[in-house]
Amino acid sequence: MKVSLDGIGFPGGAARPDAGAGARAGESAPAGLDALGVCAWFGRTQVLDDVNLSVTPASVTALIGPSGCGKSTFLRILNRMHESTEGAQMAGEVFLNGEDVYGPGHRLTDVRKQIGMVFQKPNPFPSMSIADNVTAGLGLTNTKVSRSDRVDLIEECLTRAGLWNEVKDRLERPGAALSGGQQQRLCIARSLAVRPKVLLMDEPCSALDPTSTRRIEDTIAELQEDVTIVIVTHNMQQATRVSQRAAFFLAEPGRPGGIIEQGDTVDLFEHPRDERTSDYVNGRFG
Amino acid sequence: MTTLYSVPQVDEDDAPPARPRTPRRIRSFTPEDRFAAVGSVLASLALVDVAYLHIFYFSGLLGFLLCWYVAYLVVYGVVVSLANPRPIVVERLVTSTLYLASAVVVLALGSTVVYIFAKGWRALVHVNFFTHDMAGVSPTAPLTQGGILHAIVGTVIEVGIAVAVSVPLGIGTAVYMTEVRGRGSKLVRTVVESMTALPEILAGLFVYVVLIIEFGLSKTGLAVSAAMAVTMVPIIARAGEVALRVVPGGLREASSALGATHWKTVVRVVLPSAAAGLVTATILAIARGIGETAIPLICSGASSFMNTNPVQEPMNSLPLYIYTAYTTHESLAITRAFGAASVLMTMVLVLFVTARFLVRDKKVRR
Amino acid sequence: MTTTVDLAPSPTPPSEPRAPRRLSPGLQPSDRIFHGGATVIGMVVLALTGAIGLFLGYQSIPTLHTYGLHFFTETQWLPELNKIGIAAVLVGTVEVALVAMVVSFPLALMLALFITDYAPKRIKSWLISTVDLMAAVPSIIYGLWGFYLLQPHAINVARFLSQYVGWFPVFHVDTDPNAAVWQQSRYTSSAFIAGLAVAMMAIPLACAIMRGVFDQAPLGEREAAMALGGTRFGVARTVVLPFAKGGVIGGTMLALGRALGETAAVLIIISPAYDIKPRILEAGTQTTSALIAGNFGNATKSQLSALLTAGFVLFVITLGVNSIAAVFIRRSRSGAGTEI
Numbered sequence A: 001m002k003v004s005l006d007g008i009g010f011p012g013g014a015a016r017p018d019a020g021a022g023a024r025a026g027e028s029a030p031a032g033l034d035a036l037g038v039c040a041w042f043g044r045t046q047v048l049d050d051v052n053l054s055v056t057p058a059s060v061t062a063l064i065g066p067s068g069c070g071k072s073t074f075l076r077i078l079n080r081m082h083e084s085t086e087g088a089q090m091a092g093e094v095f096l097n098g099e100d101v102y103g104p105g106h107r108l109t110d111v112r113k114q115i116g117m118v119f120q121k122p123n124p125f126p127s128m129s130i131a132d133n134v135t136a137g138l139g140l141t142n143t144k145v146s147r148s149d150r151v152d153l154i155e156e157c158l159t160r161a162g163l164w165n166e167v168k169d170r171l172e173r174p175g176a177a178l179s180g181g182q183q184q185r186l187c188i189a190r191s192l193a194v195r196p197k198v199l200l201m202d203e204p205c206s207a208l209d210p211t212s213t214r215r216i217e218d219t220i221a222e223l224q225e226d227v228t229i230v231i232v233t234h235n236m237q238q239a240t241r242v243s244q245r246a247a248f249f250l251a252e253p254g255r256p257g258g259i260i261e262q263g264d265t266v267d268l269f270e271h272p273r274d275e276r277t278s279d280y281v282n283g284r285f286g
Numbered sequence B: 001m002t003t004l005y006s007v008p009q010v011d012e013d014d015a016p017p018a019r020p021r022t023p024r025r026i027r028s029f030t031p032e033d034r035f036a037a038v039g040s041v042l043a044s045l046a047l048v049d050v051a052y053l054h055i056f057y058f059s060g061l062l063g064f065l066l067c068w069y070v071a072y073l074v075v076y077g078v079v080v081s082l083a084n085p086r087p088i089v090v091e092r093l094v095t096s097t098l099y100l101a102s103a104v105v106v107l108a109l110g111s112t113v114v115y116i117f118a119k120g121w122r123a124l125v126h127v128n129f130f131t132h133d134m135a136g137v138s139p140t141a142p143l144t145q146g147g148i149l150h151a152i153v154g155t156v157i158e159v160g161i162a163v164a165v166s167v168p169l170g171i172g173t174a175v176y177m178t179e180v181r182g183r184g185s186k187l188v189r190t191v192v193e194s195m196t197a198l199p200e201i202l203a204g205l206f207v208y209v210v211l212i213i214e215f216g217l218s219k220t221g222l223a224v225s226a227a228m229a230v231t232m233v234p235i236i237a238r239a240g241e242v243a244l245r246v247v248p249g250g251l252r253e254a255s256s257a258l259g260a261t262h263w264k265t266v267v268r269v270v271l272p273s274a275a276a277g278l279v280t281a282t283i284l285a286i287a288r289g290i291g292e293t294a295i296p297l298i299c300s301g302a303s304s305f306m307n308t309n310p311v312q313e314p315m316n317s318l319p320l321y322i323y324t325a326y327t328t329h330e331s332l333a334i335t336r337a338f339g340a341a342s343v344l345m346t347m348v349l350v351l352f353v354t355a356r357f358l359v360r361d362k363k364v365r366r
Numbered sequence C: 001m002t003t004t005v006d007l008a009p010s011p012t013p014p015s016e017p018r019a020p021r022r023l024s025p026g027l028q029p030s031d032r033i034f035h036g037g038a039t040v041i042g043m044v045v046l047a048l049t050g051a052i053g054l055f056l057g058y059q060s061i062p063t064l065h066t067y068g069l070h071f072f073t074e075t076q077w078l079p080e081l082n083k084i085g086i087a088a089v090l091v092g093t094v095e096v097a098l099v100a101m102v103v104s105f106p107l108a109l110m111l112a113l114f115i116t117d118y119a120p121k122r123i124k125s126w127l128i129s130t131v132d133l134m135a136a137v138p139s140i141i142y143g144l145w146g147f148y149l150l151q152p153h154a155i156n157v158a159r160f161l162s163q164y165v166g167w168f169p170v171f172h173v174d175t176d177p178n179a180a181v182w183q184q185s186r187y188t189s190s191a192f193i194a195g196l197a198v199a200m201m202a203i204p205l206a207c208a209i210m211r212g213v214f215d216q217a218p219l220g221e222r223e224a225a226m227a228l229g230g231t232r233f234g235v236a237r238t239v240v241l242p243f244a245k246g247g248v249i250g251g252t253m254l255a256l257g258r259a260l261g262e263t264a265a266v267l268i269i270i271s272p273a274y275d276i277k278p279r280i281l282e283a284g285t286q287t288t289s290a291l292i293a294g295n296f297g298n299a300t301k302s303q304l305s306a307l308l309t310a311g312f313v314l315f316v317i318t319l320g321v322n323s324i325a326a327v328f329i330r331r332s333r334s335g336a337g338t339e340i
Helices: A071-078 A108-114 A130-134 A136-140 A147-160 A180-192 A210-223 A236-242 A265-270 A275-281 B031-055 B061-083 B086-124 B149-180 B185-195 B200-214 B221-245 B249-257 B262-273 B275-290 B294-299 B318-328 B331-365 C029-067 C087-118 C121-136 C139-164 C191-215 C219-227 C232-260 C264-269 C288-295 C301-331 C333-337
Strands: A033-042 A045-055 A060-064 A088-096 A115-118 A198-202 A228-232 A245-250 A258-264 B002-004
Touching: A033 A071, A045 A071, A045 A258, A060 A071, A060 A236, A071 A088, A071 A115, A071 A198, A071 A228, A108 A115, A115 A180, A115 C219, A130 A136, A130 A147, A130 A180, A136 A180, A136 C232, A147 A180, A147 A210, A180 A198, A180 A210, A180 C219, A210 A228, A210 A236, A236 A265, A245 A265, A245 A275, A258 A265, A258 A275, A265 A275, B031 B061, B031 B086, B061 B086, B061 C139, B086 B331, B086 C087, B086 C121, B086 C139, B086 C191, B086 C232, B149 B185, B149 B221, B149 B262, B149 B275, B149 B318, B149 B331, B149 C029, B185 B221, B185 C029, B185 C301, B200 B221, B200 B294, B200 C029, B200 C288, B200 C301, B221 B275, B221 B294, B221 C029, B249 B262, B262 B275, B262 C029, B275 B331, B275 C121, B294 B318, B294 C288, B318 B331, B318 C139, B318 C264, B331 C121, B331 C139, C029 C301, C087 C121, C087 C191, C087 C232, C087 C288, C087 C301, C121 C191, C139 C191, C139 C264, C191 C232, C191 C264, C219 C232, C232 C301, C264 C288, C288 C301
Parallel strands: A060 A228, A060 A245, A115 A198, A198 A228
Antiparallel strands: A033 A045, A033 A088, A245 A258, A258 B002
């Protein structure tokens, strides 16, 4: 499918080559993410200590572990959402393609444009139609797009999110008038419209039924060539289904959490080196 | 192959953490931005100073301030747009405007309070202001004569009676609406809600016509109290209903499960839980009652002598005193009026702080 | 190996379907008294408060009987000449209230948005207390403030407006604004200045309600807007303001209702004038409540009835405005948890 994005004006944005998935280099090539020594606090309580993670471009990385050990907090540090919470603080660096997103030269809104997020509970904007929801990010970041480009963009993003066929006849209906799984795919389409380099997903399927879950997992598989994906999941089988690499988080009671072990997903599950990892992936706790 | 990271184990609590970490200071408003903002303020001030005063010869403080604000928006907008994309420019301008709007409102309130005390100060320094009434004292008499004791006492008595009547009625109605929930409660709620919209002057007029004209009673403090109660009851009832409704149903169920009657549940469990909200509602209703002018204007007379009897003779009160002193347009009388206004303002402040304190105190204890 | 469990022998099925059992809770005597007492109180309050509305309406009958519809078209209030009507008075009431709303709506909205989304934590609670205090200040104090402190400055603004936009009827003043020594007295005691003082009472009321609905904007949607790269204002206009539409309108209308009935501040500031004119900057106007307050003292029985009729009209208008406000608040997304 050909989409011309000349009008959008992204940095480094020449006219992109045609065609389907894979060749979307140039504006929003999937990027690598490196977290170095990340710590997190809520008020005086430290919840994460010294987390180091390398995320390869165009891959899916899963963050697994029991609830309450800081996976979602870490995810929110990656796109600078953590600091929007009252009393939240962080330490360490997060490098997007080699540049620290917390550095002085980086605007908060730009970071979030380049690192998108899909939340656990689908949150389409109810006051907007489905079409407007998809392009909501453009309005928020004041990205101009011509009318014909807008139509193409909506179709492209909804297709990539796996929702186009279901809603193509009712794009003007309110965004909230969809089922849970459809809403979540709409949120994915909305995140894609701003052309992020990385997409963070915080347990995107935990509130959905198995059919919707499967659809979204298919979508993740298709998306990963264009967008680096980091997904927090409670569901170990999901981690094995969608991710190439995984990191196991754990927090001892009363202590900040961190990564115990990370590596290829297959290795983590079949040949875990730490006893706690082995206990978790074999279901002995969690 | 996987990589292991050591997270300090529970039993190794003697070992210090590998790298002591302190939180990072993340600044979204850089020193550069600060400089841009301050610079724009000064630049726009200079611009307007020249243009307003020396080129256009305008006059008036308000106009100057308005022009300064517009100039600031333009200058700051241009400065910010040099280094930032449009959403950020819009964001900065909006933020400045919001700060300014809040400052305007706070300044308006502040100027009110300060002005009242500043103009009333000369009357307040005299002890006789608080210990005498105005019997036999003409409005133009010097400030060493006369005082507003009768007005203060009048306000206290009138509001006291009004509170004594409206608190039981108001809370009783609130209990009826939330706990008993009889068949009429929906109607009661609708009527009570519409009555909170009743302008005070109509309450006063109602009492005036019914009690004073029809029943031939004279203008007394009691009439004022009655009219005050008419305005206070709906406020207490409605706010009380909210406070009671917020009490979790689980508490009521727990009490019932222990075998308590409904009456005991309400008195021992529900009302104490809602106490903070009920007290706040009462205090705010009192603050409202104290400040009402139209009611004493209609239902009572502006007497100049002290009267502690609410059922006989007119009774002066602070708002009424202020208004009648103002209408004389004599400078000393007006100073006295401001003095009385200061006393009124202080009463309201004390009530307000008390209400805040009570709410905060409960929160701390929990 | 499996085990079977014998269920208890099933009773013969009932011949007809079971109906729910009627339980008689049987209130305790103390509860009967309690319920009865509360009901009595509720009914008393209902009767008393309802009586006011009915009473005012009933008292209006003789007036309407005497003057008929002329009561609503006559502008003068001259009881001696038997010419009374509330046309000018109603117009004045609306003018003062509208000025108050035009000033207070943007200020209350901006203040509410600032408090919920922009204010740093320390300023936020302090600011909330200040706004609440603003609501508690008696209206006569705002009247004094408006008359003595604000008026001298406000008439300069009025003169400026009449100078430059005086061609528009609303801003026109019947005097020469360009004169070297301009007539200050033509600009004092106007609907404009009274409206400014009334605005001080409308702002905290509207702001409190707007703040309540802004707070309720769902966090999930706010975070979604943030995660897309929106600025704080972007989040506000995409999520908070659309969500809070109903509350904003409702809060404004409630403040309008309050402004319509305001007495003390208006009494102090305006000088009564009975003509229908759009010229809010010009001296002289009259509102319903000021009319009643100013004229009840010397009123004969029939004049009193006329004043009561005016009061009844004011009550109906205020009630109408408040009811519409309540509808807006309840029907909106933000309505569910808002207490007005």
